Amino acid sequence: MRGTIVSLILILLLCTGAGLPASLEGDWVLVEQHYGKGARNILGDELPVRLSIHLGAGGPAVMIRAGDHPAASWPVWIGPDGPAAVTLQERTVDPAAGTVEARFTLASPSDPGFEFDVAEEYRLTPEGDALIGTMTVSFRRDGEPRGSFVLTSRFERAPR
Amino acid sequence: MIRRRSSLLALVFVAAAVPSLMAQSVEGTLFEDLNGNGIHDAGEPALPGIPVALYGSPAAGGTVDQTSLTGAAGDYTFTPGNGCYLLNINPGPDYRFSGTRQDLYPEGSTPFGFPVGMPRFGTMENGIANLKGGALRFAALGDSIAYNWSSCNFFGPYFVYSRAVRDRLQCVAPAAAVSLDENAVKGEHTDDLLVNDGASDHNNLFAMIADQPEKITISIIGNDLLNVDPAGAPTQAELNRAVDEVLDSRQNLQETLSALLTEVPGTDIALNTLYDNLTWDCYAGTATSAFHRTWVPIMDQILRDLAWGQIRPVAVSEIAAEFAVEDLDGNPPGSCTGFDGMICRGGIPTDNIHPTNNGYQILREKVWESAGGVSLGGGDAVGRTAMTGVDYGLLRRVRRILPISFADLNGGQSVNQEAAFDDADGGLTASITLGAGQEEFRLDGFPDYYDEIEIVRVIAGVRYRTTGTVNDDFYRMEASLSGAFRPPPGHDYTPFDWNYYTPIVGGGGPNAPASNSDYAGAELLVVPDVTSLREASAMVTVNPVQDAGAVHYRWPAVTHEDLSTTAVRVVAAPVAGTLGNDNYQVELDGAWLDLYGSEKPRPGEIEGIAVSRGAGDLILTFDTLASADRYNLYFGRLAALPGYDHGSSGPATPLCDAGVSDLGGGRTQMVVGSADQPAESAYFLLTGHVDDVESPAGLDGAGVEIDRSQSVCR
Numbered sequence: 001m002r003g004t005i006v007s008l009i010l011i012l013l014l015c016t017g018a019g020l021p022a023s024l025e026g027d028w029v030l031v032e033q034h035y036g037k038g039a040r041n042i043l044g045d046e047l048p049v050r051l052s053i054h055l056g057a058g059g060p061a062v063m064i065r066a067g068d069h070p071a072a073s074w075p076v077w078i079g080p081d082g083p084a085a086v087t088l089q090e091r092t093v094d095p096a097a098g099t100v101e102a103r104f105t106l107a108s109p110s111d112p113g114f115e116f117d118v119a120e121e122y123r124l125t126p127e128g129d130a131l132i133g134t135m136t137v138s139f140r141r142d143g144e145p146r147g148s149f150v151l152t153s154r155f156e157r158a159p160r
Numbered sequence: 161m162i163r164r165r166s167s168l169l170a171l172v173f174v175a176a177a178v179p180s181l182m183a184q185s186v187e188g189t190l191f192e193d194l195n196g197n198g199i200h201d202a203g204e205p206a207l208p209g210i211p212v213a214l215y216g217s218p219a220a221g222g223t224v225d226q227t228s229l230t231g232a233a234g235d236y237t238f239t240p241g242n243g244c245y246l247l248n249i250n251p252g253p254d255y256r257f258s259g260t261r262q263d264l265y266p267e268g269s270t271p272f273g274f275p276v277g278m279p280r281f282g283t284m285e286n287g288i289a290n291l292k293g294g295a296l297r298f299a300a301l302g303d304s305i306a307y308n309w310s311s312c313n314f315f316g317p318y319f320v321y322s323r324a325v326r327d328r329l330q331c332v333a334p335a336a337a338v339s340l341d342e343n344a345v346k347g348e349h350t351d352d353l354l355v356n357d358g359a360s361d362h363n364n365l366f367a368m369i370a371d372q373p374e375k376i377t378i379s380i381i382g383n384d385l386l387n388v389d390p391a392g393a394p395t396q397a398e399l400n401r402a403v404d405e406v407l408d409s410r411q412n413l414q415e416t417l418s419a420l421l422t423e424v425p426g427t428d429i430a431l432n433t434l435y436d437n438l439t440w441d442c443y444a445g446t447a448t449s450a451f452h453r454t455w456v457p458i459m460d461q462i463l464r465d466l467a468w469g470q471i472r473p474v475a476v477s478e479i480a481a482e483f484a485v486e487d488l489d490g491n492p493p494g495s496c497t498g499f500d501g502m503i504c505r506g507g508i509p510t511d512n513i514h515p516t517n518n519g520y521q522i523l524r525e526k527v528w529e530s531a532g533g534v535s536l537g538g539g540d541a542v543g544r545t546a547m548t549g550v551d552y553g554l555l556r557r558v559r560r561i562l563p564i565s566f567a568d569l570n571g572g573q574s575v576n577q578e579a580a581f582d583d584a585d586g587g588l589t590a591s592i593t594l595g596a597g598q599e600e601f602r603l604d605g606f607p608d609y610y611d612e613i614e615i616v617r618v619i620a621g622v623r624y625r626t627t628g629t630v631n632d633d634f635y636r637m638e639a640s641l642s643g644a645f646r647p648p649p650g651h652d653y654t655p656f657d658w659n660y661y662t663p664i665v666g667g668g669g670p671n672a673p674a675s676n677s678d679y680a681g682a683e684l685l686v687v688p689d690v691t692s693l694r695e696a697s698a699m700v701t702v703n704p705v706q707d708a709g710a711v712h713y714r715w716p717a718v719t720h721e722d723l724s725t726t727a728v729r730v731v732a733a734p735v736a737g738t739l740g741n742d743n744y745q746v747e748l749d750g751a752w753l754d755l756y757g758s759e760k761p762r763p764g765e766i767e768g769i770a771v772s773r774g775a776g777d778l779i780l781t782f783d784t785l786a787s788a789d790r791y792n793l794y795f796g797r798l799a800a801l802p803g804y805d806h807g808s809s810g811p812a813t814p815l816c817d818a819g820v821s822d823l824g825g826g827r828t829q830m831v832v833g834s835a836d837q838p839a840e841s842a843y844f845l846l847t848g849h850v851d852d853v854e855s856p857a858g859l860d861g862a863g864v865e866i867d868r869s870q871s872v873c874r
Contacts, residue, residue: 139345
């Protein structure tokens with residue numbers, strides 16, 4: 001009788017996912033993107049984005065894939081022709097805090113003097129089912145600030 | 161046989177090519193735009209004798225600098241040869257360019273080809289003169305659109321359409337120093353135009369006043385809504401917050417444009433309408449936004465009206481009409497009537513807002529056209545060697561009307577108030593003390609009786625200066641058709657009920673909108689202390705309507721009834737949290753409403769009046785007024801003569817649309833029963849209405865028409 005009850009509890013826990021540790025590990029699909037605090041989800045279905053985080057013994061590995069483009073090490077800028085080279089300044093994956101953060105810069109190859117600072121910060125939700133955060137793109141021209149925009153994003157755990 | 165046929169074909173091609181090569185011309189018509197839609201509709205009269213100028217550089221060398229008067233049919237033609245040119249019209253002070261056409265393509269068509277689309281021409285008031293003067297500094301202000309940003313064009317080049325317009329201006333005048341200031345800043349709002357960022361950021365009014373550019377283009381307003389535009393079906397609270405931002409943007413842009421025009425006197429300004437991918441359903445499977453569908457067309461009309469109402473012409477680069485037409489009329493999905501596929505989709509970061517590079521080429525063409533730019537031959541985007549139908553509609557200022565009454569409200573104090581009734585009194589001013597709270601000086605009593613005027617548009621204007629020093633307790637000037645100026649507390653906006661006031665002087669400022677006062681650095685006034693008389697004006701508009709079954713809004717004209725309740729005010733606008741202790745005066749020289757449109761003929765006076773009595777009745781017989789649809793009888797007090805007080809203090813009520821009978825032989829009879837007669841000796845006046853225009857009531861002893869304001873049977 002007692003064994004039956006324990007089994008039932010275990011089954012319930014497995015079905016709800018409760019009790020599983022919240023972890024960055026896994027595949028995440030971008031499901032929402034908003035400009036700033038805007039209420040409207042601007043994400044289209046033209047270029048599905050998937051973020052894969054692996055917390056191996058050799059250190060965390062984070063890959064990103066957009067549409068049919070090859071997967072690339074995160075962070076990366078993906079333009080119409082695929083991933084573009086960035087100058088990585090900082091990348092932090094903190095499994096204990098449930099955060100991934102990166103800062104990088106790009107320079108325009110076709111319009112000298114234009115540069116871009118990009119900062120991405122995502123945090124695991126307490127439920128462990130989503131990563132939410134922001135991508136801030138700041139513009140500089142000849143070293144002077146020339147505006148910025150913020151995208152607020154939500155990734156959800158990809159179905160296994 | 162085959163050889164002969166080839167020769168014949170070759171001959172045909174040569175014959176067809178000769179006129180085209182010979183043409184290399186630009187031609188069009190100037191016309192009176194009686195409905196103000198920018199299109200030469202049937203019945204709209206041609207305007208002969210208006211100067212049209214063409215200036216530029218033929219590809220073959222030399223300079224073309226020609227001015228001609230429009231012909232009897234309002235027509236003009238230049239044959240300058242292939243090259244780069246600017247067109248300029250100079251209609252004089254009585255006319256204004258009615259505005260860049262904003263009509264849409266026939267369904268399913270793009271009749272003029274990518275990227276030029278529908279030609280939507282404007283003109284620069286000073287462009288030719290500045291180029292002849294040897295220098296034209298061009299400043300591109302605005303947001304990411306002006307920046308030429310998109311996720312599809314992340315690596316640039318940027319400012320592409322502005323650089324192209326710069327290059328074309330340079331082509332017009334190769335010897336001139338033409339430069340471009342790439343000032344736009346990604347993500348900025350209309351509020352940011354009113355923030356002095358110092359030397360590092362010239363995307364604002366203060367930098368423009370310092371730089372004094374000869375040409376300014378502005379693409380802005382989209383970001384004002386970025387954080388407040390509701391998703392899905394908006395709640396009323398969300399809608400109210402978003403509309404607050406729309407109205408704040410209107411204030412900011414009014415202050416921007418009006419300040420630029422007086423503080424950068426040699427400049428020409430062009431304003432982009434808002435290109436928005438969520439307004440139109442031109443992409444199968446892509447959700448659009450109910451809010452954008454509803455409000456972006458309103459915002460675009462606000463932009464056009466802002467441009468039109470200024471003291472000097474502001475051109476409109478008609479982007480919105482060019483890109484796409486909504487697909488709400490039952491036609492198959494995808495049957496949009498503008499260009500398709502011009503939005504950058506996807507990308508990381510996601511875009512879904514900005515144009516593709518192709519889309520930016522369309523912007524380039526619209527900005528060039530709004531400057532009156534004409535490229536013939538190789539410089540044209542589609543290689544045109546001749547342009548026809550470069551038409552300009554004009555609207556005539558029919559009358560300037562002035563207020564006749566004033567009020568000091570909310571503790572306002574003013575002296576010499578009646579000096580503000582007359583804008584041509586040599587600079588005499590009403591002196592209004594503000595700066596300590598919510599004081600207000602209000603002018604109203606604008607005449608509503610010029611019923612022969614068919615109003616198309618109305619501009620409210622003020623001329624003023626200040627004395628003392630304005631620190632942080634600013635002032636605004638506004639017009640309101642209803643005199644209410646603001647909606648009642650708790651008002652819920654709808655697309656058909658939001659337009660309560662027209663800003664003339666003063667931006668939204670740091671404490672506006674109250675629901676989202678997020679721009680603490682925004683200035684209320686670009687130039688608060690005005691040492692010499694300054695004019696500012698704005699177009700006064702009503703709420704749009706949407707006729708049953710219609711897809712698009714209709715914008716009714718201001719009516720004479722609206723004029724009767726219209727007020728213009730100077731009102732204190734203290735910044736929240738400041739002391740309210742400034743000591744300054746606004747010296748108001750005048751406030752006016754300019755009525756643009758046309759005039760119907762006024763009927764003549766009623767003649768041959770004879771009076772008799774019969775069985776207590778007063779019997780009037782008079783010559784029938786041709787086509788009269790009603791007659792009015794007014795009674796006035798004899799004691800008032802030689803003044804006239806019928807209609808206001810008369811001893812009996814006017815008989816509006818009094819009953820009459822046709823006596824035949826060109827005579828008409830009116831019988832006034834005893835109950836309608838005055839109980840004392842009185843004078844009477846008889847008028848008639850033809851096509852809703854009342855005839856004069858007669859002349860006074862000095863031969864001047866008796867005051868029309870007394871004739872109240874409208």
